[in-house]
Amino acid sequence: MKTVTIILAIFATALSLIAENAERPNILLIVTDDQSPFAEPYPGKREPDSWGAYGANVYSPHVDELASEGMIFGDANAASPVCGPSRYSFLTGRYASRCEGPRFLELFPKGEMARPGNVIELEEDRSNVARVLKTGGYRTAFVGKSHLIRHDAIHGPKRWDRKGLRSYGLDDDPFDPRVSAAMEHNNGVWTGWMQKFGWDYVNGFYTANLKEQYNREAEVHNLEWTTRAALQFLDTVEEEDDPFFLYFSTTLPHGPNPWVKDKQTGKYKYSMDADPRITAEGIKEYDYSFMPERSELVETVVEKGFPEDTAYLSWMDAGVGALMQKLEDVGVAENTLVILISDHGAWRTGKATLHEGGMRVPMIVRWPGKVKEGSRFDGLVSLVDLVPTFYEVAGVEDSESLDGKSLTPVFDSNGETRIHETIFSEIGYARGVKTERWKYIAVRYPKHVQEQIARGERFPEYQGPKRDLPYLTRNSHLGYHAAQTNPHYFDKDQLYDLHADPMEEKNIAASNPEVVEAMKAKLSEYLRTFEERPFGEFSE
Structure with a gap:
């Protein structure tokens, strides 16, 4: 039994x-x-x-x-x-x-x-x-x-x-x-x-x-x-x-x-x-x-x-x-x-x-x-x-x-x-937040790079002489081609209306300060979750 x-x-x-x-x-x-x-x-x-x-x-x-x-x-x-x-x-x-x-x-x-x-x-x-x-x-x-x-x-x-x-x-x-x-x-x-x-x-x-x-x-x-x-x-x-x-x-x-x-x-x-x-x-x-x-x-x-x-x-x-x-x-x-x-x-x-x-x-x-x-x-x-x-x-x-x-x-x-109101993305020296309509991209450099820029030092270029600002990523090949075609690649603050401008040809950050501030706040919410990873003013 x-x-x-x-x-x-x-x-x-x-x-x-x-x-x-x-x-x-x-x-x-x-x-x-x-x-x-x-x-x-x-x-x-x-x-x-x-x-x-x-x-x-x-x-x-x-x-x-x-x-x-x-x-x-x-x-x-x-x-x-x-x-x-x-x-x-x-x-x-x-x-x-x-x-x-x-x-x-x-x-x-x-x-x-x-x-x-x-x-x-x-x-x-x-x-x-x-x-x-x-x-x-x-x-x-x-x-x-x-x-x-x-x-x-x-x-x-x-x-x-x-x-x-x-x-x-x-x-x-x-x-x-x-x-x-x-x-x-x-x-x-x-x-x-x-x-x-x-x-x-x-x-x-x-x-x-x-x-x-x-x-x-x-x-x-x-x-x-x-x-x-x-x-x-x-x-x-x-x-x-x-x-x-x-x-x-x-x-x-x-x-x-x-x-x-x-x-x-x-x-x-x-x-x-x-x-x-x-x-x-x-x-x-x-x-x-x-x-x-x-x-x-x-x-x-x-x-x-x-x-x-x-x-x-x-x-x-x-x-x-x-x-x-x-x-x-x-x-x-x-x-x-x-x-x-x-x-x-x-x-x-x-x-x-x-x-x-x-x-x-x-x-x-x-x-x-x-x-x-x-x-x-x-x-x-x-x-x-x-x-x-x-x-x-x-x-x-x-x-x-x-x-x-x-x-x-x-x-x-x-x-x-819907499961997201916003999403976060990051690459190199850039961080961004996106809604269904808006995208905000921030480009910030660490302190030692800021000092190099202030001293007038120049940075590696994929083709030709050195350049004034470093590419976002360490790979200069990718940076070179991206910067050639995306006109606002180096802009410190970027805002795009994805409904009106899906190809992101117009950076409208200067003319939309309220939207920029709202998107910055959303980006800060993400970046403050990264322990020991500062990113400009967003982590303060």
Whole structure:
């Protein structure tokens, strides 16, 4: 009798766990790199295209279907519009300036103004989405681009040997067995490093951008390779298993620009015509039959009347299609929350600025039975809202405070409920606050930089002689291009009426002092929550 009782208890517990897992969704977060939601390119600029669902003239049937089956967001924003800090914010739920990574603290010790940029990294001793969800019973998987850990090893191979990495030359042939073996070894080391941050599965891993592989011939996008890694993880999934969180981050459409043809060969050297055997783990002969051939995609794009140089979008779209098909094949599509975003925008070279070109991103959510098909939400959303959303639907809590808000009220109301009156964003020496109508941007410099300016010192320029004021971010390349196209880049106080001037061409701060003061007060509310991170008069 006792044995029967024990068996019944075990059976009841198993049923309870199955029921609990059935209520908690799997989560698939798909991240593109440097993509804005705007349908039309800025005049005179050839920048990454958006999706067909956002009105762009591109062939993206799978993403468009995803949008038709879920909710499209019209005003989603990066909390820090450059790769590393944005990813940090939507994988921790914290603003970038709260980072306590070693490289960030080395450059910006506590007590000093932070200058958030691509030196942000996940901390070894703090929470992130993988650690929290894993503690809550989720299987966690990381596939694709990182730019989130080990900045000491990202920037150049000079001391790689001290870190367990193998060196090779910038112009070495990746098909050389020695070079390929070194790349494979290094990729394995990086994979192990990332797993320590809470990921059960890490594969198809890129340390950062393609140039951080430090080999010119290997600087090519390989979407099939990363998609294959995600599909391998999904092949291990069964309906009755613990739920999963899969982070899938492509290198596209970040540079090297996938729409550019080589002047000598006339081929898409970095994308559609690149050798698919070149991966971040060396030369690999993998089966990529789960996606159409790249040449076939180019032909399809042209046959359907779309510009040939948008084929890279159709390539990205095919990767999304492969992921969605795999969810169907393993029987979990109906219980998976799928979110498609970009880490930040690139429109009007707005990356690394708080202008709409940098902040605004495409965002699509599909969750059968929870998110209404064909719905739309035009209220304010920040990517820092993703983590609170994941935790709420997963039924877990973080021991640390979160900066965002859960999107579940938006889902539950079919897009009728607003969750933000204002959102905050930061980059370099700039901080900003945005409402649905207004945006205020403040540019302030730390004391030592103010003293340099007062002495007439000049600052590094990307092209040409030194300049009078420093760029907002340490990356002068990004600063140079942003300042060329955004006319008020250096203005100390900026106010834009986004209804009347969505392209932010007129800084109306001087003629609207009352609005400026109100927006300054809102910005101060955010900045006073940053301990030991002063920012001009706003933190006083």
